Amino acid sequence: MKAKKTLVLGASLKPIRYSYMAIHKLVKNNQPVVAIGLRAGEVAGVSIDIGMPEYESIDTVTLYLNAQRQQAYYDYIIGLQPKRVIFNPGTENPEFYKLLQEASIEVDPACTLVLLSTNSY
Numbered sequence: 001m002k003a004k005k006t007l008v009l010g011a012s013l014k015p016i017r018y019s020y021m022a023i024h025k026l027v028k029n030n031q032p033v034v035a036i037g038l039r040a041g042e043v044a045g046v047s048i049d050i051g052m053p054e055y056e057s058i059d060t061v062t063l064y065l066n067a068q069r070q071q072a073y074y075d076y077i078i079g080l081q082p083k084r085v086i087f088n089p090g091t092e093n094p095e096f097y098k099l100l101q102e103a104s105i106e107v108d109p110a111c112t113l114v115l116l117s118t119n120s121y
Contacts (some may be wrong), residue, residue: 001121003031005057007080009073010064010091011029011035011048018088019064020055022112029116034058062112067093076104086110 006026011019018110019035020043026033027044034055037048052073058080063070070093077085078099084106087093097107 001029001031001119004059004083005032005034005055006060006062006120007055007058008035008046008064009077009081010069011037011043011046012064013016013037013039013041013043013048017064018113021118022062022064022088025113025116029121031121043120055080058082060084060086062088063091065089066091066095069098074099077107081105084108086112086115088112 007025008019011023013030014020023033023035023043023046027046033046035046035048040050041048059082061082063085074096082105085100085108087109088111092109100107
């Protein structure tokens with residue numbers, strides 16, 4: 001599996017959250033990870049940032065925010081120029097799909113955990 005630097009947006013410090021599980025699974029699969037959440041902290045050795053830090057060379061953004069909470073990040077995500085944005089279950093957002101496609105960014109309504117489990121990440 002080729003390394004794809006991934007931004008987990010909506011990262012949680014709670015082990016029951018899918019974003020938490022995704023960070024662990026990305027790290028286990030040797031994928032470089034950066035993360036943004038509401039609270040700073042650390043998950044699986046990955047530091048959770050707050051705000052909108054400037055990251056370099058993001059390949060994939062995987063979303064764990066509902067459509068309403070995504071709006072504040074539209075310009076930020078497009079500005080990072082990732083190759084794709086994964087919309088995990090519960091994050092579907094046709095309005096954002098359109099903006100991403102206009103910016104030539106791939107829209108992937110999928111589940112990061114499933115993609116990693118099936119080696120199709």
